[in-house]
Amino acid sequence: MKFEFVAPARILFGSGQFERLGELSKTLGKRALIVFNGSEALANTAKDQTAAAGLTANLFRQRGEPTVGDVDSATELARKEQVDLIVGLGGGSAIDAAKAVAALLGNGGSALDYMEVVGRGQKLTRPSITWIAIPTTFGTGAEATKNAVIGAPDRGFKASIRGEQMLAKIVLVDPILGHGVPSKVIAQSGMDALCQLIESYTSNGAGPMTDGLAMTGLKRAPSALKRAYRDRQDADALSDMALSAMLSGMTLANAGLGAVHGFAAPLGANFPVPHGAVCAALLPHVVRANVAALRASSKDHPTLARYAEIGRMARIAPAASDADAIDFLIQFLFELSRDLYIQPLSAFGVEDKDVDRIVALARKASSMRFNPIVLDDAVLASVLRAAIAGA
Ligand SMILES: [Fe+2]
Incomplete structure (x- = not known):
């Protein structure tokens, strides 16, 4: 028997875990970018929680499934704001976008540099910056994966940036968040x-x-x-x-x-x-x-x-x-x-x-x-x- 197995380092699961975002963020960074889709009210709650814990927080709304342009724009915003913590909140699109941004902030460059098939396919050589995954749609499992699926609309294909470095530092799963979906x-x-x-x-x-x-x-x-x-x-x-x-x-x-x-x-x-x-x-x-x-x-x-x-x-x-x-x-x-x-x-x-x-x-x-x-x-x-x- 021979295998390799990777998974996120820490998983917090159960009703009420979302409320721990502030307390967890405090130990991980000072300037957060929350990449979200779905409910704006929920994103604002996340922002308030991180702010109450002493962090500066910005929001980036991911519309539809992430494209090269979306990921590069969010990364640019994060660089400008000198972000040191990414939170991905929502469905798989927001979580994958957050995952890709965290990888680009750690490795430099833009999405196409690292994308398989349609991009230059460079390997990620450095860790992602710290990121937290908070799923709300309970489907894609993107919170636990080591790849981000990104669309390149001009090439008619979707492809991944991939690497063990992309695993979330913390996965926070709160079933209550599914009520509004x-x-x-x-x-x-x-x-x-x-x-x-x-x-x-x-x-x-x-x-x-x-x-x-x-x-x-x-x-x-x-x-x-x-x-x-x-x-x-x-x-x-x-x-x-x-x-x-x-x-x-x-x-x-x-x-x-x-x-x-x-x-x-x-x-x-x-x-x-x-x-x-x-x-x-x-x-x-x-x-x-x-x-x-x-x-x-x-x-x-x-x-x-x-x-x-x-x-x-x-x-x-x-x-x-x-x-x-x-x-x-x-x-x-x-x-x-x-x-x-x-x-x-x-x-x-x-x-x-x-x-x-x-x-x-x-x-x-x-x-x-x-x-x-x-x-x-x-x-x-x-x-x-x-x-x-x-x-
Ligand atoms: Fe799938």
Whole structure:
């Protein structure tokens, strides 16, 4: 057995933890930049807390998913203000932007210097400046990952800045922060978290550490997601989703993902579709295609047993045969998509004529190589067509 595992140094989880931001900030810096999205009132509360602790604090609103321009602008503001502490507050977009800014402040330069695929791909050689992650949408797990996904709209691609140095110093997860998040965001983000748990548990990069964490999340997420969507005041459901999402970040950072996230990079860069919506629309179709390809390669492929375990957890029927549990899982994912009103990709302007181009771009995405089996172009194309149509 051989593996490497990285995770944030300190995690504070539970109701009321957000109130500790001031006390924690005081020990970490003097001048803070809070990169946020979503609620302005919440960002102002964070600003007041850091100010009450004696720090100077500025706000930067991240609009949409971060682009090279956003990250460079926020970094410029932080340099001008001589910031020594970054707080990322909100959904994955704000947290990834904060993570990238902290890395650029520690390493110098601009986003494209370090971006994979579309940028110069330089390695980060120095630590990020200290940053705190505070998620509110409980989906992307960005608070626990070592990469920031950044869009380069002029190149039609999203790519990462990546490195262990990018892990947050403190992750502060307070389920109460999910109360104000729109149900559509809970649905899309939650499907992203569930997808990340499934993809990292069935990834060919999975290992014993990530397996344990993924199982802990997979026991909770299928039921918690439905409950949190129905009632955002359901404290247990939000707590389970907050935990599942954070765990999905830890597993994806160490085990990799799969074909859903392989598609997510070019789709997110070429169409105005949120990351969670892409993952939600694709997940059932990719699982069905992976299972078919695995079954065709070998009836006893070890990843089939993994899909079966996930199916048993979603169904809570431990006695089911592997084949039944897998079939149940596929059906469960399609039903979950319907229950959460997940839109097909056509709702975001993706059309059949885009399929070949997106398939070619998805091949280059880093997540694709962790898919448990190589799906050929014809299969990827049919998966994408099905996700476009929502069939
Ligand atoms: Fe994701």
